[in-house]
Amino acid sequence: xxxxxxxxxxxxxxxxxxxxxxxxxxxxxxxxxxxxxxxxxxxxxxxxxxxxxxxxxxxxxxxxxxxxxxxxxxxxxxxxxxxxxxxxxxxxxxxxxxxxxxxxxxxxxxxxxxxxxxxxxxxxxxxxxxxxxxxxxxxxxxxxxxxxxxxxxxxxxxxxxxxxxxxxxxxxxxxxxxxxxxxxxxxxxxxxxxxxxxxxxxxxxx
Numbered sequence: 001x002x003x004x005x006x007x008x009x010x011x012x013x014x015x016x017x018x019x020x021x022x023x024x025x026x027x028x029x030x031x032x033x034x035x036x037x038x039x040x041x042x043x044x045x046x047x048x049x050x051x052x053x054x055x056x057x058x059x060x061x062x063x064x065x066x067x068x069x070x071x072x073x074x075x076x077x078x079x080x081x082x083x084x085x086x087x088x089x090x091x092x093x094x095x096x097x098x099x100x101x102x103x104x105x106x107x108x109x110x111x112x113x114x115x116x117x118x119x120x121x122x123x124x125x126x127x128x129x130x131x132x133x134x135x136x137x138x139x140x141x142x143x144x145x146x147x148x149x150x151x152x153x154x155x156x157x158x159x160x161x162x163x164x165x166x167x168x169x170x171x172x173x174x175x176x177x178x179x180x181x182x183x184x185x186x187x188x189x190x191x192x193x194x195x196x197x198x199x200x201x202x203x204x205x206x
Contacts, residue, residue, distance in 0.1 A: 001106050003165055006173045012051070014201060015105050015166035018081045019045045019055075023130070027057070027159075028076040029068040039065050043077065043159070044130055053161035055109060056123050058154045066155035069111040077107040077159060084192025086171065090180030101181070103198050105166045109159035117148065120156040170195065170204045178205025 009015065019025075023042045031037045043055040055077060059066055069075060083102035088094070114120060128136050139147070171177055182205060185195040199205055 001104070001165060001167060003167055007167050007169045009166040009168045009202065011166075012164075014168070015164060016045060016047070016053070017201070018103055018105050018166065019043075019079045019107075022079055022081045025055075026078040026080075027065065028078065029065055030072060031064070031068060037065055037068060039063060042127065042131070044126055053107075053164070055107065055159040055161065056126060056156075057159070058120070058123065058156040061153050061155050063155075066113065066157065069157060070113055073111045074162075075109050075111060075159065077109055079105040079107075081105075082191045082194030082198060084185050084188050084190075084195055086177075086181060087184060090177040090184055091174070092176055099171070101169050101171060101185070101192075101195055103166075103168050103170075103195070105164060107159075107161045108163040110162055111157050111159050114156040114158060117151050120151045120154065121147070123156045124151075168198060168202050170199050170202055172202065172204050175205065181205070 023044065025041065025043045027039045027041060027043075029037050039059055041057055041059065043057040046054050046056060048054075081103035083100060086099045086101050088096035088098055114123065124139070125136060128139060142150075171181060178199070182196055182199060185192045
């Protein structure tokens with residue numbers, strides 16, 4: 001992605017925080033004609049003792065993307081965090097134009113399919129533990145036959161992160177607008193309200 005130096009966040013702690021707080025990602029592959037193919041899905045970030053990242057997820061077996069991962073394992077994953085419109089009114093002078101602030105992480109990944117039922121079951125339990133722990137007991141109570149049918153309907157994979165970029169576009173280079181941006185994003189609410197937290201994390205304004 002286009003990444004000016006003043007928006008480039010090289011701290012892996014911030015990148016991992018964004019991916020864990022906003023796990024609903026876009027997985028981008030190429031189809032057989034070379035055209036981008038996108039699936040929107042939750043991915044769980046894991047790391048090992050050496051700090052290497054892996055993303056865990058699955059798609060429906062009817063989704064052709066798993067075959068694309070099998071044929072061409074390298075792919076792109078995009079995580080988008082809070083974002084919001086920036087009005088020219090945040091500046092003290094009038095010769096300004098609107099923009100949009102946002103935070104995002106792009107990961108270059110290499111995919112490995114996980115075909116074993118036990119591995120898929122473990123992956124699902126990880127996702128359940130992340131998003132709705134009380135459901136774990138219901139899943140166990142559904143019975144082995146039902147579980148086998150459900151597991152057969154998905155293709156699980158792990159995506160080893162081989163490179164990443166974290167962009168925090170918070171107008172760091174416009175200190176005269178920081179106070180106004182904070183007020184604006186707080187008033188906007190919704191996704192934009194979260195930009196104030198990211199300004200704190202990135203040390204933008206005060």
